[in-house]
Amino acid sequence: MNLYVDTAVDFLTWMAAKGERPPFEVPLVTRTIATGSATSSVSHRGKSADIRQGRVRQPPRTLQMPADTDLDRWLASVYDQSGQIFGLMCNTVIETAVRREEVCSWRVDTLPLNPKDWVIVNPTAEVSEQLVSVTLRYGTKGREFGFDNGDKIGPRRQIKIPLRLANRLHIYRQNVRPLLLARSILQVRGAEAQKKRRDGVVHLFLTSEGHRETAPRFYKAWKSGDLPFPAWSPHLGRHWWACSTLMQEIRASEIFYEANRPLPGLLIASLLTDVIQLKITPQLGHVSSKTSSIYLQWVADQIGVALPERYQAEMLDEDFNKKGSQA
Numbered sequence: 001m002n003l004y005v006d007t008a009v010d011f012l013t014w015m016a017a018k019g020e021r022p023p024f025e026v027p028l029v030t031r032t033i034a035t036g037s038a039t040s041s042v043s044h045r046g047k048s049a050d051i052r053q054g055r056v057r058q059p060p061r062t063l064q065m066p067a068d069t070d071l072d073r074w075l076a077s078v079y080d081q082s083g084q085i086f087g088l089m090c091n092t093v094i095e096t097a098v099r100r101e102e103v104c105s106w107r108v109d110t111l112p113l114n115p116k117d118w119v120i121v122n123p124t125a126e127v128s129e130q131l132v133s134v135t136l137r138y139g140t141k142g143r144e145f146g147f148d149n150g151d152k153i154g155p156r157r158q159i160k161i162p163l164r165l166a167n168r169l170h171i172y173r174q175n176v177r178p179l180l181l182a183r184s185i186l187q188v189r190g191a192e193a194q195k196k197r198r199d200g201v202v203h204l205f206l207t208s209e210g211h212r213e214t215a216p217r218f219y220k221a222w223k224s225g226d227l228p229f230p231a232w233s234p235h236l237g238r239h240w241w242a243c244s245t246l247m248q249e250i251r252a253s254e255i256f257y258e259a260n261r262p263l264p265g266l267l268i269a270s271l272l273t274d275v276i277q278l279k280i281t282p283q284l285g286h287v288s289s290k291t292s293s294i295y296l297q298w299v300a301d302q303i304g305v306a307l308p309e310r311y312q313a314e315m316l317d318e319d320f321n322k323k324g325s326q327a
Contacts, residue, residue: 132161
């Protein structure tokens with residue numbers, strides 16, 4: 001409904017500007033909205049904006065996430081039915097929140113070839129909690145800077161991956177991928193042709209014939225497992241990473257356990273808004289933190305705490321805030 005009315009208002013305003021009709025006045029109201037920014041530390045304070053009076057508030061999206069046991073059962077079934085490579089690709093999505101195209105475009109050197117060159121961002125943490133910083137460039141969403149080996153070159157994005165996953169990717173790269181690549185090289189004759197084939201296979205995840213895995217094949221493997229629910233997809237896998245990250249932040253807070261009761265809604269919203277801005281928005285590559293606001297409601301639902309009216313209003317106006325952030 002909002003889209004249709006906005007289009008009509010834009011058309012009538014344009015007609016008035018062209019002199020094809022009398023002046024067209026749009027009744028406006030002032031409302032505070034969140035601007036969203038991955039770089040500003042005060043973007044959560046919001047700003048005033050004039051919006052069309054009578055604009056219908058859209059119901060907030062409701063996330064459906066699998067329970068841990070259901071997620072484990074699904075992931076095990078992918079390994080059983082589709083094999084180690086697709087299973088590892090699924091692990092990469094749910095542990096790093098990369099997009100389907102990004103995991104298929106993952107290069108053999110996206111994670112530096114030598115573990116000594118890995119940048120661990122929290123070296124003083126327990127080994128099980130350490131994170132490795134890597135740069136994504138191929139298959140990323142946003143502006144296009146050309147193509148390379150069939151992949152769109154998009155905006156660079158720094159993400160952090162668990163050290164345990166980095167080690168698994170490295171073991172696959174060292175022990176399994178060379179065997180798959182050899183099959184592809186043997187399909188051509190001559191040393192020069194074989195060297196060209198070897199140098200031309202730049203992707204990490206390969207098929208049994210030594211060719212790159214594709215997004216459609218990966219999606220099919222994801223859906224072929226014992227799904228927690230029919231809509232479970234790689235995109236929801238990104239949401240799962242975000243939701244689980246927020247829950248970990250809640251559980252890590254000593255206040256959460258005070259008097260065996262959950263945090264009040266205002267403290268939850270304040271704490272998690274910072275986590276969304278500092279961790280989730282950069283990792284997922286969202287332009288605006290408003291895209292991530294649905295995670296606040298999901299967490300509140302899980303621990304049975306109502307969010308303050310301000311945060312609920314911001315989520316209800318999410319479609320407007322997205323439009324405003326792109327202006």
